[in-house]
Amino acid sequence: xxxxxxxxxxxxxxxxxxxxxxxxxxxxxxxxxxxxxxxxxxxxxxxxxxxxxxxxxxxxxxxxxxxxxxxxxxxxxxxxxxxxxxxxxxxxxxxxxxxxxxxxxxxxxxxxxxxxxxxxxxxxxxxxxxxxxxxxxxxxxxxxxxxxxxxxxxxxxxxxxxxxxxxxxxxxxxxxxxxxxxxxxxxxxxxxxxxxxxxxxxxxxxxxxxxxxxxxxxxxxxxxxxxxxxxxxxxxxxxxxxxxxxxxxxxxxxxxxxxxxxxxxxxxxxxxxxxxxxxxxxxxxxxxxxxxxxxxxxxxxxxxxxxxxxxxxxxxxxxxxxxxxxxxxxxxxxxxxxxxxxxxxxxxxxxxxxxxxxxx
Amino acid sequence: xxxxxxxxxxxxxxxxxxxxxxxxxxxxxxxxxxxxxxxxxxxxxxxxxxxxxxxxxxxxxxxxxxxxxxxxxxxxxxxxxxxxxxxxxxxxxxxxxxxxxxxxxxxxxxxxxxxxxxxxxxxxxxxxxxxxxxxxxxxxxxxxxxxxxxxxxxxxxxxxxxxxxxxxxxxxxx
Numbered sequence: 001x002x003x004x005x006x007x008x009x010x011x012x013x014x015x016x017x018x019x020x021x022x023x024x025x026x027x028x029x030x031x032x033x034x035x036x037x038x039x040x041x042x043x044x045x046x047x048x049x050x051x052x053x054x055x056x057x058x059x060x061x062x063x064x065x066x067x068x069x070x071x072x073x074x075x076x077x078x079x080x081x082x083x084x085x086x087x088x089x090x091x092x093x094x095x096x097x098x099x100x101x102x103x104x105x106x107x108x109x110x111x112x113x114x115x116x117x118x119x120x121x122x123x124x125x126x127x128x129x130x131x132x133x134x135x136x137x138x139x140x141x142x143x144x145x146x147x148x149x150x151x152x153x154x155x156x157x158x159x160x161x162x163x164x165x166x167x168x169x170x171x172x173x174x175x176x177x178x179x180x181x182x183x184x185x186x187x188x189x190x191x192x193x194x195x196x197x198x199x200x201x202x203x204x205x206x207x208x209x210x211x212x213x214x215x216x217x218x219x220x221x222x223x224x225x226x227x228x229x230x231x232x233x234x235x236x237x238x239x240x241x242x243x244x245x246x247x248x249x250x251x252x253x254x255x256x257x258x259x260x261x262x263x264x265x266x267x268x269x270x271x272x273x274x275x276x277x278x279x280x281x282x283x284x285x286x287x288x289x290x291x292x293x294x295x296x297x298x299x300x301x302x303x304x305x306x307x308x309x310x311x312x313x314x315x316x317x318x319x320x321x322x323x324x325x326x327x328x329x330x331x332x333x334x335x336x337x338x339x340x341x342x343x344x345x346x347x348x349x350x351x352x353x354x355x356x357x358x359x360x
Numbered sequence: 361x362x363x364x365x366x367x368x369x370x371x372x373x374x375x376x377x378x379x380x381x382x383x384x385x386x387x388x389x390x391x392x393x394x395x396x397x398x399x400x401x402x403x404x405x406x407x408x409x410x411x412x413x414x415x416x417x418x419x420x421x422x423x424x425x426x427x428x429x430x431x432x433x434x435x436x437x438x439x440x441x442x443x444x445x446x447x448x449x450x451x452x453x454x455x456x457x458x459x460x461x462x463x464x465x466x467x468x469x470x471x472x473x474x475x476x477x478x479x480x481x482x483x484x485x486x487x488x489x490x491x492x493x494x495x496x497x498x499x500x501x502x503x504x505x506x507x508x509x510x511x512x513x514x515x516x517x518x519x520x521x522x523x524x525x526x527x528x529x530x531x532x533x534x
Contacts, residue, residue, distance in 0.1 A: 163426075165426065202451045203451030282411075283416050283434060283436045284436070285434065285435050285436065286432070286433050286434045286435075288433070289425060289431050305425060307425050307426070307427050307429065352426070352427055354426045356426075
């Protein structure tokens, strides 16, 4: 268990207290009750919301995280961001309620192509392990296997007082190499469309690119919408094409981010990374390992740190967000989507993303 | 402070990480394979003749990434410029908390906030100036002021590894 976790807690495994049930042999336990008995700990609670088994992680400062087990989507992350008593803010944007049609949130997209050409994607998750030090760190491991069982996929979701971490470990137990495309895309909630931006990507190259296809993504259905009405600035006669609202996806057209802040008011969908053609060279400029979201409406900022992934995906819906609700959101996260990772037989690939904040 | 939970093993105390033996790849999977190529660059001469001369830089952040691996940014620049100009042009965080408009002397050599530690590539850098010797009297010999250090000249090739913000660093370099 500890050897699988990317963030090992070095704890002796506590012996679980089993609640002896006085029920007769004919009573059937619900799946979440059996999970609770097997994996439940202080800070880790398995339950069912609607029909869907979920697990709720919480730490001592009462920050909490809710994860749907079957599809591996984090539907809620509420850290403590203000010093007052009830100072929790929901970071993730989710629509749909506890049934199977939940979209948004933060999820792992992991797709692969086997050597025989068949495509698969990691979709059915089950709980493998849980760990907690009952004060400041809790962790749940989900696992999944692909069609012919040659890949062992572990998805670890951890919660800490000021951050949450998601990590994926893929072990190739088969005899052939596999190409993986993966990303940890999260929908971050913003109070205002006007004051939403990202800082920390200056000097990084980017290109327009659609997001990874996923079951929980909200941006892919924004494409058919009408383009945003051009902002009044474009009428001042600026000649640059960037004021045209819809970006045409041109994976070959790489630009370099000049601005200190990447404004997310209009619709855009970009991948910030070192261009694949650059990566073939002996040396190339690396993309930043962390970036920060800024929300002028609420005054909160969250830092996203990527490890193991090569690209950063940023997508914002523009006025399309009104289709979903009052709040604004963006879809962002670390990914390896431009160039697939090749995993040799017997090899292991790890990648992780941490969302942390220092608003306190 | 919460990142201490995420450290994998005992604190890193390694010699120049560029010389990490290849079998360490499993523990440090997130070190770019290009760093190994950077090591190999010493031995591969043929490739370098085709490219215009440039110097390879690796800037190491004082804090580790949450999984315990070093946070490195790689850049490539032509020589002949001051290290401060190279770092600012490449949007590398040189000043740290002193980045605000009047918090540093902007290259004059008097404030001592542009401290860096030179891990590799000292031979490419100009020697310490008198201003540096005065300000860095009590500091280790590998520490330099980025605004007073010139890196090579227009035709230099080589590698330079710089530890940013050495007062806050976590990795002990040999």
